[in-house]
Amino acid sequence: MPVRTRFAPSPTGYLHIGGARTALYCWLEARRRGGAFVLRIEDTDRERSTDAAVQAILDGMAWLGLDYDEGPIFQTRRMARYSEVARGLLEAGKAYWAYESKEEIDAMRAAAMARGEKPRYDGHYRELGAAYREDPNRVLRFKNPHDGSVVFDDAVKGRVEWRNEELDDLVLIRSDGYPTYNFAVVVDDIDMRIDEVIRGDDHVNNTPRQINLYHALGAAVPRFAHLPMILGADGQKLSKRHGAVSVMQYREDGFLPHALLNYLVRLGWSHGDQEIFSRAEMIAAFDIGAVNQSASRFDLAKLGWLNQHYLKTDDPAALAPELVWHLQRCGIEPAQGPAPEDVIVALRERVQTLKEMAMRARIWYAPISAWDEQAVAKHLGGAGARAALLAVHTHLAALTAWTPGQVGEAISATAAALGVGMGKIAQPLRVAITGSQVSPSIEHTVYLAGQREALRRIDVALARTG
């Protein structure tokens, strides 16, 4: 029977790096084994869930190309089902109503802590067996077993054992009538026939309680896989302050979705010495059982390297729309200049992100806005510069076909005619076209400006020569 996995974020914020990797692993596991991948939105926290966050998660999934077979399923639309299951548990004597106020619970914990014990609910109403009554503090609690222990074989952590005496009677239904996370996940995972639960490390502690719930409900316990955390570059937990940015922020910063996916898949998992994985390759090679057990740090430099790798190897035509998007965000009108594909070819070996590329492409879409005076002094100052520019102007003006190749030949011919090295021609020309002494190869730099504009810029530069 094909596996069924799910990604179950709570809509209390955007889709961040850690969530994205969890989603990726769930997706990969389902795809590799020909199973189904379900997206479920865990929105039972009415205080913190927002529609904007739901949308942000959906957008992030879409951008990354992590398609789901079912969902998004919203827990708040399944309220009747939770009540039904809760009632069943109550009738079976596996749950009970409790009426402590939050203050009383807090005091109970504080007292336990003071005794050096684990802060937990003392099961007061479990013993009391009080009848149901309307009460603002009324919650439904689960009768967790007192004895024995819960053992599970985690796909990444291995065997984990928990003594039941460490666990207390968790709340199933809150006083506001909404189910708690631990209850809703179990009900949902059973109903949705999830047999492989892949989630963050921070859920290991909940697992034994959930397993007890599975038992109480007479359901088969799924296989669990708890992923280690992704830490910030400084080794600290990812937080709003550092690194935990939305995956969509990576798009804005100029990263490609498949580069991010490739980076993420290798964070905590490896396949021999392979670093580069296409989608198909990661699907074929991924193995949840081979995931690392220790936390890893997010390294932007390596992401940058991967991103450039894809910039260099992807079809420029496929990248063009994304570059256009970035150009527009930089306030550049792409229609006014060279074809984006040509810009990509000229710049992809020089930048790591599309954002950088867009910024550096500005010189071909808009007039020179600032001259690097040092470059002007160094390359336009001498007498040779003037002669070089005059000669190259002539050669370029004579071209009937305007291609990087033709432009390159015209420049080489100029150097040959003057009996000087390429540098004597290329550098003054580079400054003339771009106003700076750094740019892509000279033939691309000139080619991208267009014949008319290139010649015009040489004329302008001529006025600046000494």
Added chain:
RNA sequence: GCUCCCAUCGUCUAGCGGUCCAGGACGUCGCCCUCUCAAGGCGAAAACACGAGUUCGAUUCUCGUUGGGAGUACCA
């Protein structure tokens, strides 16, 4: 505090008792190439946290220490 988890180059990792004076990748440094900057090629520096065991033999197994992390909610 208590419970659980983790520990190989700066970073991501390979390693599943001898083939490891520990391999790959990013980053760093050097050289080459060169019209600038890159990209590319070649090369270098760089790690088994510590201490006990087990064993003929531990990076690999066990325990402890230290150091990280997670949870300890009517948040997920």
